[in-house]
Amino acid sequence: GAMGVTHLMAISQNGSRLNLRLARTPAGPTLTFKLKQFSLIKQVRSVQRRPFDSPAAYNHPPIVVTNNFGDATAAPHVKLMRITFQNMFPAVNVATVKLADCRRVVLFNFMRRDFGDQPRIKEDADAEEDEEVEIRHYAIKATPVGVNRKVRRLIQAKIPNLSKLDDVADYISGQTAAGSPAAPATSGAMSDSEPEDETSHVVLAQKYTGRGNASAQKSALKLVELGPRLRLKLAKVERGLASGDVMYHAYIKKSLSEVKKQRAKIEKEAMDKKRRREEQEANVERKNREKEEKREAKRLKKEHRELVAMEELRRGGVGAEDDSASGNESESSSERSDYSTDGS
Numbered sequence: 461g462a463m464g465v466t467h468l469m470a471i472s473q474n475g476s477r478l479n480l481r482l483a484r485t486p487a488g489p490t491l492t493f494k495l496k497q498f499s500l501i502k503q504v505r506s507v508q509r510r511p512f513d514s515p516a517a518y519n520h521p522p523i524v525v526t527n528n529f530g531d532a533t534a535a536p537h538v539k540l541m542r543i544t545f546q547n548m549f550p551a552v553n554v555a556t557v558k559l560a561d562c563r564r565v566v567l568f569n570f571m572r573r574d575f576g577d578q579p580r581i582k583e584d585a586d587a588e589e590d591e592e593v594e595i596r597h598y599a600i601k602a603t604p605v606g607v608n609r610k611v612r613r614l615i616q617a618k619i620p621n622l623s624k625l626d627d628v629a630d631y632i633s634g635q636t637a638a639g640s641p642a643a644p645a646t647s648g649a650m651s652d653s654e655p656e657d658e659t660s661h662v663v664l665a666q667k668y669t670g671r672g673n674a675s676a677q678k679s680a681l682k683l684v685e686l687g688p689r690l691r692l693k694l695a696k697v698e699r700g701l702a703s704g705d706v707m708y709h710a711y712i713k714k715s716l717s718e719v720k721k722q723r724a725k726i727e728k729e730a731m732d733k734k735r736r737r738e739e740q741e742a743n744v745e746r747k748n749r750e751k752e753e754k755r756e757a758k759r760l761k762k763e764h765r766e767l768v769a770m771e772e773l774r775r776g777g778v779g780a781e782d783d784s785a786s787g788n789e790s791e792s793s794s795e796r797s798d799y800s801t802d803g804s
Contacts, residue, residue: 493692504687522564559666598683604672
């Protein structure tokens with residue numbers, strides 16, 4: 461797209477309903493969604509005990525996960541949604557990507573509900589739809605496993621308050637050198653306990669972000685939601701960029717004859733628009749040509765006047781020279797006559 465923009469997103473509000481339009485530049489298609497529910501980033505963070513803070517996580521594109529969109533046998537509008545969501549983000553080359561660059565995940569979850577023959581009410585914004593898409597945004601967090609929790613706190617630079625202990629060994633072992641229980645160390649923030657679900661334990665192929673996440677080290681992966689949250693319902697698909705014939709509509713179903721009639725109407729409007737544009741261009745060209753002809757005629761008229769004025773000046777100069785010459789000859793004759801009279 462122009463200036464590297466591949467997709468355009470626009471949110472509009474009509475009464476109590478929010479719409480989200482997602483368009484592929486420069487030629488479409490355009491997907492129009494009903495925005496059923498949403499939560500802002502600040503709202504997601506407000507309910508978290510320890511929100512995720514790492515601006516560096518946004519330096520690389522996220523991993524896109526599309527769930528439950530089906531395979532090649534899925535409905536055309538479902539496949540179009542999946543392809544559009546995937547193409548919104550740069551593709552990740554699995555062969556060359558660095559593990560430390562995989563910091564975020566964007567999840568698109570397609571939900572189907574079977575309502576049978578029960579009619580759907582278009583105006584009811586709170587009613588559940590037969591097909592909806594949930595969008596979630598997560599950060600990937602890795603924690604070393606197989607290490608004592610207290611040691612892991614030290615590795616991750618979460619130093620507790622050891623003022624009541626004689627030695628750091630008392631903190632790790634939980635008892636003093638004499639064998640008596642050690643005083644508990646306090647900290648401003650408790651560390652996350654090691655996840656009990658071993659399915660989240662992986663052996664890192666490369667070094668990952670965070671202390672203790674070295675290559676070939678086993679770590680537990682955890683997703684921390686970043687927000688925003690969106691729940692969408694696909695309402696309409698247009699062939700062009702916010703224009704063109706409607707390829708899919710969730711609420712309005714038309715027969716083949718109605719589709720042909722509407723397409724013929726759209727084509728006729730397009731032809732009329734093209735004809736009017738051609739007429740306007742022809743009129744503009746004709747007016748420009750008339751202006752140029754007037755300008756040329758004015759220029760020629762001006763040149764003609766200048767030529768006439770120069771000719772008159774030339775004629776006036778020749779007449780003056782002739783009169784001067786005649787006057788000189790008369791004076792010479794008079795002088796000769798006077799000379800002859802004096803001599804006699």
